[in-house]
Amino acid sequence: MILTDPFVYFQKDFWTDTENAIRNAYRSTDAVILQQSLKLGKGGSTAVTGILIDGQKLVVANVGDSRAVMSKNGVAHQLSVDHEPSKEKKEIEKRGGFVSNIPGDVPRVDGQLAVARAFGDKSLKIHLSSEPDITHQAIDDHTEFILFASDGIWKVLSNQEAVDAIKSIKDPHAAAKHLIEEAISKKSKDDISCIVVKLH
Structure with a gap:
């Protein structure tokens, strides 16, 4: 799972056409992963990314079941x-x-993959999409933090349970670590990755 920007392939039109730039970046990332499938293996990855613009607008994109x-x-x-x-x-x-x-x-797609969109997964790519969904959110004084995590968190915790588990922890690194430990204690068997971004 890719939690932060896959935008090593950033598009020059990012500031003028943000959504198109993000879609192109996701396509480029998928293409590079597929090109390196011999080295990386035949599997794939889900992704969730967040870009904060001027501290006021959050643009979230994802493929698969990694969640913001x-x-x-x-x-x-x-x-x-x-x-x-x-x-x-x-x-x-x-x-x-x-x-x-x-x-x-x-x-499951073709009886194998439990997500409809992903990076990589070369053997299934003809039936999969790597096209992200993109949402825009206003950030205001009431926004406390953003949580980006893989399905290893969400298989055992609801969105509200995850928020409640870390809302009193000030340090974002400690909050992410606590959430990972919480998922492990609940016997999560999926990949567990997590980033917490505190605001204000």
Whole structure:
């Protein structure tokens, strides 16, 4: 999972056409990962990114089930979209793939991948998308922090539970560490990555 900007391939039109620049950066990142699949392996990655502009506007983009959550007055607000195969079944089928729904398991693309969008995953790429969803959020005096985390957090904690677990911890590094430890204590079996950005 990529938690911070994949924008080593930043587009020069970032300030004039932010959304298009982000989409191009995601496409470029996916292309580089695919080109290096022999070295990196056949797997893939989800991603969530956040760009704060002038301290007032937050632009969040993501592919897959890595998630951004904002705490405002102690209330959790999800800023990203979880790309679940069941929600994008028609698009996957248009690309020639299928979504399995075996009892006791989560829906999977071609019976394998539990997300509909990702970087990499070369063997499934023809049926997957790396196109990000992008949202814009106003940052004001009531915004306390932004939490970026992989699904290892979200499989065992709700958005509000995650916010409640760290809202009294002032140091963002300590807050992220505490949230990771909380997920481990709840027996999370997925990848766990987390960044906390404190505001004001």
